Amino acid sequence: MRGLLVGRMQPFHLGHLQVIKNILNILEEVIIVIGSSQLSHSIKDPFTAGERVMMVSKALAENGIRASRYYIIPVQDIECNSLWVAHMEMLTPPFEHVYSGNPLVQRLFTEKGYEVTEPPLFNREVYSGTEVRRRMLDGGKWEELVPESVVEVVNEIDGISRIKQLARKEVSEI
Ligand code: NAD
Secondary structure, eight states, rough: OOOEEEEOOTTTTTHHHHHHHHHHHHHSEEEEEEOOOOSSSSSSSOOOHHHHHHHHHHHEEEEEEEEEEEEEEEEESOOOGGGHHHHHHHHSOSSSSOOOOOOHHHHHHTTTTTTEEEESSSTTTSSSHHHHHHHHHHHGGGGGGOHHHHHHHHHHTTHHHHHHHHHHHHHOOO
């Protein structure tokens, strides 16, 4: 059986990692969809799809998860929510089960007949993309919220300086 997890992963954090580990305790393979792949270089979506692919693949390798057990697939958003599941089906291997805590994602897959599970949240107050990005901006300890390899990717791409510069740009446009 193959499951599907969709998320923006801006950035990939320890909550995402725990969900993937839990899915792989139950299912043979997981498809990890990097959602909103067209977005990058904004405060809410600072990282490109390619950078997010690096984060996920390096974090899974760091945690000893074999590459034969997952697929990482970037998917762009589309205008029509009612066609989104078909868009996902076109771009991913076949899957039987969907994992998401996002109400819109849950609704769209349920309407098309998929079984949808809401994964339990781990430390959601801190294991959230919003909190990681907030700490990146404020000089807080974001590193403790993500796998070590994600810290390395963010450093390699000079991600902290990017997000701080974007904040200056967005403030100047208000
Ligand atoms: P996200 O990265 O915030 O979260 C992804 C999933 O990870 C969550 O649903 C949740 O199950 C899990 N998660 C996150 N933090 C966790 C924690 N601390 N503990 C346990 N689990 C945790 O991403 P998201 O916002 O849900 O991503 C949905 C994507 O689908 C977006 O890119 C959105 O644009 C896309 N989408 C697109 C369309 C369209 O194009 N028409 C329609 C619907 C959704």
